[in-house]
């Protein structure tokens with residue numbers, strides 16, 4: 001049986017990996033330009049707690065299921081490819097600068113607790129005990145031990161080394177794909193191919209570099225009402241993200257976008273200003289009307305869809321890959337994806 005996957009980013013290649021793991025052999029990945037993968041811009045937070053949003057309970061359950069799968073997924077990718085994916089489990093610190101910022105974090109802590117998430121409130125001093133370079137002005141926050149990180153660039157490098165057939169053909173009509181099974185996993189590009197309401201949501205990101213990491217934890221901060229996340233890599237890189245902008249397919253980096261990220265980053269972690277500004281970039285998250293992905297059969301076609309992962313592509317890769325590989329090879333999955341069917345939009 002031949003399987004064609006449209007999209008060679010984190011989602012498409014994670015599905016390909018899971019198919020290989022389950023014995024599939026004849027897999028073609030169609031991607032005219034893998035350099036446009038949203039995963040190359042993503043910071044790689046695996047954040048089912050800190051990225052939880054009021055009213056998105058089904059999505060949060062899927063996020064929790066996927067973060068639970070991440071250690072096994074990372075280990076299996078490493079075992080198959082010999083390459084690391086930067087999976088780290090130090091956890092995430094939520095950090096507030098002003099009284100109002102603290103009130104916002106306190107509201108979130110209440111919500112996380114009601115949702116059953118593991119969250120530990122911390123004073124400013126307790127935060128600085130864990131991360132001494134946080135600003136002395138930081139008032140307080142919390143520790144989310146279950147929110148981890150992976151390095152999407154390492155993940156993509158590992159997955160691209162898999163024994164797959166890579167075709168640079170641009171697919172703009174599903175009927176041109178001759179494989180027995182078709183899987184649509186090309187993020188924002190899935191809109192044109194499927195008619196699903198998937199739209200680009202721009203995110204600008206900075207990569208700062210220093211000789212050593214300034215922090216060990218992922219930091220999610222709010223400073224004067226401005227939100228930022230800081231994701232440290234072992235080699236001294238600090239990923240600072242991300243703006244969220246409804247600007248169609250625009251991927252320009254703007255001075256205002258850089259300012260919106262650097263200002264809260266410097267307020268919370270002053271040493272960040274000493275780092276080299278190594279890269280500025282913008283990517284397009286594939287957003288959907290309810291912020292949740294589309295997983296499963298595309299009505300009226302023989303294709304399966306795995307797209308619209310919005311802010312959570314890296315986090316949701318393992319659960320998406322397992323569900324779609326099950327559907328492709330066995331026609332079913334024991335993962336509860338009922339809330340994510342394409343039919344909710346058609």
Ligand code: GLY
Pocket residue numbers: 045051203241242285310311312
């Ligand atoms: N998951 C973080 C972001 O999309 O910016």
